[in-house]
Amino acid sequence: MSVVASLKNLDRELARFHGRLKAGAFFVALLAAVLLARGYYLQVAQHDYYIQRAENNRISLVPTAPNRGLILDHKDRILAENYSAYTLEVARAQTPDLEATLAEVGRLIEITPGQLRRFRRLLGESHEFETVPLKSKLTDEEVAILAANRYRLPGVEVKARLFRNYQAGPGMAHVVGFIGRINDRDLKTLRESGRERNYKGSVHIGKTGLEQSYEALLHGRTGFDQMETDASGRAVRMLSRIPPVPGKDLRLYLDLDLQAVAEHAFGDYLGGLVALDPQTGGVLAMVSKPGFDPNLFVDGIDPEAWKALNESAERPMVNRALRGIYPPGSTIKPLMALAGLELGVRRPGDSIVDPGYFMLPNSRHQYRDWKRGGHGVVDLRKSIAQSCDTYYYRLAVDMGIDRMHDYLAQFGFGEKSGIDLEGESSGLLPSRDWKQRRWKKPWYVGETVIAGIGQGYHLTTPLQLATATAMLANGGKRIEPRLVEAIRDPFSHAWQVLPPTVRGQVKIDPANLAVVRQGMLDVMRPGGTAAAAAAGAAYAIAGKTGTAQVVGIKQGARYDESRLARHHRDHALFIAYAPADDPKIAIAVLVENGGHGGGTAAPIARAVMDYYLTGKRPGTMKLEATSDGAD
């Protein structure tokens, strides 16, 4: 190649190189533009989004659980209170070998088989990342032992937790209820009601009783510490703090002493009792026997203890006062009598001659009176005093089921009373419509006959009976029964008394009511069915006995209490209010398998009324009865 050609080539290559340099510069400028565009997108266009994400990264809210409100009786005695205790908890996710860790912990401190069973149950119910309590209420020594051996026990934590103590014992368990660990179902409820955030720091929630129904007031508001945290979740510093607001305290109408008297009066019998203030609807005492120890539930119950409670034939977990449903029996008679007068079916002076049974026209079936041979000439007052069945068989037929249903419904039968507890049963007030709906069958007049004496389909709770009795006492004012009298603000410490909720007023002719009340007074006088229970009372009692059949008695057969197994005996019922001229307490008692109302149920009511109205305790009762419940 010639030098000239070579130089020419050289020039051409150099020119091409300069062109390539420009292309290279353009390429670099293009890449730079891409970077700057991306930077603009992230740092200018999307800045707000990313600054929020950076803040979310950085700031975490650490919840502080509020102190739960106290529950106090009428005299400010504590029924439910908080205490702080050290708990041994295990974080499964951080425990490489759970069994080995449990064994090691068991060597260091005492773990009972019950605690282990409870732990395993809670383990099954909890999520992988949750910590599960193994033992609560650690002693100082146990805390020290665990602290010293911490390095050998990965995932084992000792935490200070708030607990609940129910020192009033099994007798108050149904009223106060208990709190328990928040489970998946609770979480779902909280989420759906938008309250989940307020439970961020909480372990417990009210499960039954007042703890459940007043959960919103008792719980308080969770506080939040706004912490700056690093990538590993360690808190670096506190940015701001919203302190928790403690829950409100509750004061009940219920008096622990009165409650103890009532419980004691039951003796070995099971059953339910509700005592109301007829003017306010305040629940003065509410008994459901047997009770149970609510403290077992606070940190999760050991499965065997739960099985024992749940499978017991005595069904201690059922609050008989508001969930037990029984035929009202003869306790319905004062209201039947009032209905007869008010509806114009009977006049006070109308009387019948009772042969000891009642027969429908064109029927040979005998509806028998409880008294063989009958009560003779019976007017309305005497029909109540002696609980004459025949009088009410006929009255019911004359009134008809429709009018009977509508009248009794005004007194709250077949409907929830609206008490401030959950799980109340509405009972059953039968009607033609109901039977058609439920059984697709017409109403038979024979069913009207037995409805007249509170048998048949009619089912009621002791609470409904007490509410109806309070209406007889206060002249027909229907007030919702309520346990909580007042709530206390955690800051001002001022009690705010809750006003009674009046649902309505049944219009009753005072003259008619007076006749019925006279009948109820006669019940407690010589010749009445509960005369013995009123003997020596310093005030006048208006009452009515009742009996609810547990097993049916065949036509022509006789009920013989002594030949029946105890659990087949009739339930004894009694309703009353006192003092008759200025009623301060209305009461309904149900004694399961107690036989006659006058014999077992009325004396219990008497003991309660005695203590409430005169301060007199039953002679057999020791003075410190209120403290035996405490553990």
Added chain:
Amino acid sequence: MARIERGPMRWLRHLDPILLMLVLAVLAISVAVMTSASGQSTARISGHLINIGLALTVMVVMANVPPHLLSKAGPPLYAAGVVLLIGVALFGEIRNGSRRWLDFGVIAFQPSELLKLALPLMLAWYFQRNEAVLGSRHFAIGGALLLVPFLLILRQPDLGTALMIGASGFYLLFFAGLPWKAILVGGALAGASLPLAWRFMHDYQQQRVLTLLDPASDPLGAGYHIIQSTIAIGSGGLFGKGWMEGTQNQLDFIPERTTDFIFAVFGEEFGYVGAILLTALYLAIVARGLTIAARAPTQFGRLMAATLSLNLFTYAFVNIGMVSGILPVVGVPLPLMSYGGTALVALLLGVGILMSVATHRQLNKT
């Protein structure tokens, strides 16, 4: 001539003042960001300063090596590099699932690092020799010289390094005058082979690409790095949160934040304005490099200067692109910013070559 000058200052005659200023400016920024990113760790900062000192020394030395001497190092370095790569393929040590390392007992070594410099040197030497008679034959041989190490590194496998080395070789061919037709055909072929390449990619490589497309699909795993670094950059905003005030940085949310992800710290604390400034500095370095290339008296100097300039910017682009979530996560440090002695020395070695080319104009004129 200048050679008669004596004393230590004569070494500094070969420094290019503009390039030096620009490089020192970026290094100064890197010290500030390193201080913040390391949580004022004395060890990290002093380590970085030592690396800078060492790299600047290498730069000064390289600036004093005349290009014609340097070009002679091309063939032996290239040959040694390829031999070592074959050695790796046969006897290499497997680390993290790929065969990249040669263990010489006292020192473990990645031969692919050597090729980053050896390949451009070799190609520049080759095209210098064939200056003025360049034809397609020479580009074919140049392409072959490029493909041998590229494929060897690709099968280690180390896709990131292979692509970076491939890019530097391609830049050199491009500046040497590789016909546009060949570039277009090659580009089309490469594009068409992408689906095929996907099939040959390892799971972790595919994962990186998938993570890029949707970081949220794996927020605690592979996507975590990208998510946290984009949050850091985006939350910096226009003016940044201020030096040592970046929460993503200070609270440990940015992974690898003194090394590969240092740009996230920078973007968070100095904002978009800072990013523009840093990009401008890189662009100025490239512009100065391309100017040096344009004025270079020899083919070797021209090709080396232009290639090294583009290379530097490519590294910056790949790193910032990866940290800001538009490129897959590959282990490429940010030039002059990231912590790491090897990368910094290699970079300033390149800058030293640029300076050598800039200041050895008369001495080598043919």
